Amino acid sequence: MKKSLILVAAVAFTFAACKTTQVAKFTSVENLYKLPMGSSYDEITRQLGSAPYNILSTQVDGYTIYTYKYKTVERKVSPKLINERGGETAGTEVYNGKENIVYLMIKGGKLESFVTSDGRNDSQSLVMLNNTLYTISQDKGKFTIVPTEIKSEKNESMNPLMNRKKK
Numbered sequence: 001m002k003k004s005l006i007l008v009a010a011v012a013f014t015f016a017a018c019k020t021t022q023v024a025k026f027t028s029v030e031n032l033y034k035l036p037m038g039s040s041y042d043e044i045t046r047q048l049g050s051a052p053y054n055i056l057s058t059q060v061d062g063y064t065i066y067t068y069k070y071k072t073v074e075r076k077v078s079p080k081l082i083n084e085r086g087g088e089t090a091g092t093e094v095y096n097g098k099e100n101i102v103y104l105m106i107k108g109g110k111l112e113s114f115v116t117s118d119g120r121n122d123s124q125s126l127v128m129l130n131n132t133l134y135t136i137s138q139d140k141g142k143f144t145i146v147p148t149e150i151k152s153e154k155n156e157s158m159n160p161l162m163n164r165k166k167k
Contacts, residue, residue, distance in 0.1 A: 025050050025053065025069070026053075026068070026069040026070050026071050026099060027048040027049050027050065027068055027069075027070045028070060028071060028072075028073060028095070029070055029071070029072045029073070029100075030073065031047055031048050031049060031070070032048070032070060032102060032114070032116075034047060035047050035048065035111070035114070036111075037111055037112065037113070038110050038111060039110065039111045040109055040110060040111075041106065041109060044066075044104065044106075044111060048068055050068075052066035052067060052068055052104070053066075053067050053068050053069050053101075054066070054067045055067075056103070056143040057142060057143040057144060057145075059144065059145065061107075062107045062108055063105055063106070063107050063145050064105075064106045064107075065103055065104065065105055065106075065136075065143055065145070066103075066104045066106065067101050067102065067103055067104070068101070068102050068104065069099045069100065069101055069102075070099070070100050070101075070102055070116075071095040071096055071097075071098065071099060071100065072095070072096045072098075072100070073093050073094070073095060073096070074093070074094060074095075074096050075088075075089075075090070075091040075092065075093055075094070076091050076092045076093075076094045077090050077091030078090075078091070100116055100117055100118065101116065101117040102114055102115070102116045102117070103115050103116075103117075103136070105145065115136075
């Protein structure tokens with residue numbers, strides 16, 4: 001009986017020691033800073049360190065929207081250093097736990113634009129491609145990029161961001 005309990009405990013300990021956690025592959029915001037416009041798919045995957053997390057859309061006009069998850073780097077410091085001069089460079093760099101999303105718009109095999117999830121939330125899903133303002137929209141789970149109509153009536157601005165109604 002005692003040997004059975006020891007064997008069960010050993011097996012349970014072995015399985016507990018092998019426990020893993022599944023996480024999405026991600027890149028860093030630092031890698032995004034270094035990503036030049038006009039990069040090819042291969043250059044993008046090299047710079048960001050992996051293939052895309054997901055493909056949202058491929059359109060007839062040539063646009064493909066890839067997504068990557070990325071994290072920002074923060075510092076783990078002693079609470080005493082938070083408000084001290086020099087505290088901004090002390091401590092150990094660690095990834096913030098929050099996963100962000102970046103949307104890469106590729107046309108003709110080249111990166112034309114990218115926007116982050118925070119950027120989309122702050123900018124009403126507007127993107128500038130080839131000096132044309134586009135809107136990223138989603139209908140029934142399908143993402144599309146369409147040129148934004150800009151009205152030139154007498155009382156309306158040519159900039160759609162200026163035409164937002166104030167709450």
